[in-house]
Amino acid sequence: MRQEEIIFLILLILISFLGVYSISIFSQKVKILKAEVLSLKQEAESKEKYIQKMKEIYENLTKNEIYSLIQTALPEKPDYSDVLHFLYQKTTEHGLTFSSKVSLSEKPESSQETQATSTSSFSLKHLEISFSVIGNYNSFRNFLKDLEFSQRHFKVKKIEISSSKENFEIRMLLEVYHY
Amino acid sequence: MEEKFEESRTQKILSFLFFATFLILIFSFLFLFISQKSLEKKKEEYQKRIEATKTKEIKELERKINLIQAQLRDSEKIGKEKYFTQKLFDFLEKNKMVGIKINSAEFDFEQKNAKISAEGPDFLSVTKQLKVFESLPEIENLSVSEVSLEKEGKVKFNFSFSFKEDLIK
Numbered sequence: 001m002r003q004e005e006i007i008f009l010i011l012l013i014l015i016s017f018l019g020v021y022s023i024s025i026f027s028q029k030v031k032i033l034k035a036e037v038l039s040l041k042q043e044a045e046s047k048e049k050y051i052q053k054m055k056e057i058y059e060n061l062t063k064n065e066i067y068s069l070i071q072t073a074l075p076e077k078p079d080y081s082d083v084l085h086f087l088y089q090k091t092t093e094h095g096l097t098f099s100s101k102v103s104l105s106e107k108p109e110s111s112q113e114t115q116a117t118s119t120s121s122f123s124l125k126h127l128e129i130s131f132s133v134i135g136n137y138n139s140f141r142n143f144l145k146d147l148e149f150s151q152r153h154f155k156v157k158k159i160e161i162s163s164s165k166e167n168f169e170i171r172m173l174l175e176v177y178h179y
Numbered sequence: 180m181e182e183k184f185e186e187s188r189t190q191k192i193l194s195f196l197f198f199a200t201f202l203i204l205i206f207s208f209l210f211l212f213i214s215q216k217s218l219e220k221k222k223e224e225y226q227k228r229i230e231a232t233k234t235k236e237i238k239e240l241e242r243k244i245n246l247i248q249a250q251l252r253d254s255e256k257i258g259k260e261k262y263f264t265q266k267l268f269d270f271l272e273k274n275k276m277v278g279i280k281i282n283s284a285e286f287d288f289e290q291k292n293a294k295i296s297a298e299g300p301d302f303l304s305v306t307k308q309l310k311v312f313e314s315l316p317e318i319e320n321l322s323v324s325e326v327s328l329e330k331e332g333k334v335k336f337n338f339s340f341s342f343k344e345d346l347i348k
Binding site: 008019033034043047048067122141145159160 | 190196204207208215218219221225226229232240241244245246247249253254261264268282283284285287288
């Protein structure tokens with residue numbers, strides 16, 4: 001073997017080593033990228049599955065008859081107008097008349113409720129309503145019945161009844177809920 | 180002559196090895212390069228798909244479902260705690276004796292107690308009425324605070340009591 005050939009052979013070996021070394025680094029990079037892509041693929045698929053499931057759940061929930069009931073019973077917003085309209089409609093229907101202003105106030109949450117709802121993004125708020133009506137006893141009983149069987153959850157907290165000459169004056173403290 | 184032939188053979192082998200190594204390296208790089216490009220494209224595509232799951236619409240859907248979950252949870256709780264105040268009025272009407280008139284009443288349904296101011300035609304009727312209330316198992320802590328005789332002979336009396344939760348359930 002001539003000296004030139006030996007140098008050529010050494011160069012060849014060197015180039016081979018360098019090439020294999022660079023390829024192994026490049027291959028490592030591609031391997032990492034592949035793992036990254038695989039993890040992204042799994043993430044995308046699981047998120048898409050989750051969204052699909054959520055859409056199905058939401059559709060099923062909205063189709064259920066209980067959905068409209070709970071929307072009325074525990075609405076997202078206080079719906080002051082609906083509450084006032086309901087009270088006005090029912091008192092008028094049963095021949096009762098308001099004898100005082102209707103006061104509405106948000107009641108702060110109790111610590112127990114705060115604890116219970118801390119894990120949820122929605123916490124139940126309480127709206128207290130107080131007012132007085134005048135009318136006869138039977139009208140009041142019918143009004144009370146409508147109130148307690150209404151779709152919106154009304155909680156009767158206090159009732160004060162005092163009789164005047166012919167009629168009764170009834171002071172009520174109610175509570176409704178919203179989020 | 181033989182030496183020259185040997186030289187040319189070695190040269191040929193070396194050249195072949197050189198080209199073979201060169202080709203292997205080139206193809207390996209090419210393969211890795213194409214793989215890298217394809218993976219990068221896929222990565223971008225999956226990132227876009229993940230990004231698409233974070234839209235306002237999806238967040239709104241999540242919010243709506245959370246709301247329904249809260250509504251169902253709270254409805255169940257409220258339903259369990261729900262009471263009907265009319266039942267107390269039915270109960271009082273049923274147990275009120277003839278001639279006894281309730282003038283005023285205060286009911287606290289959370290504390291489950293009542294304060295009543297009533298009047299009866301005579302002392303005997305009032306005592307009988309109080310006896311009835313005393314004997315009722317639904318009524319607890321009956322307390323008479325005032326009994327007064329009116330000019331017309333009527334007897335006014337004030338009393339309070341607490342009632343069992345079952346009465347209004």
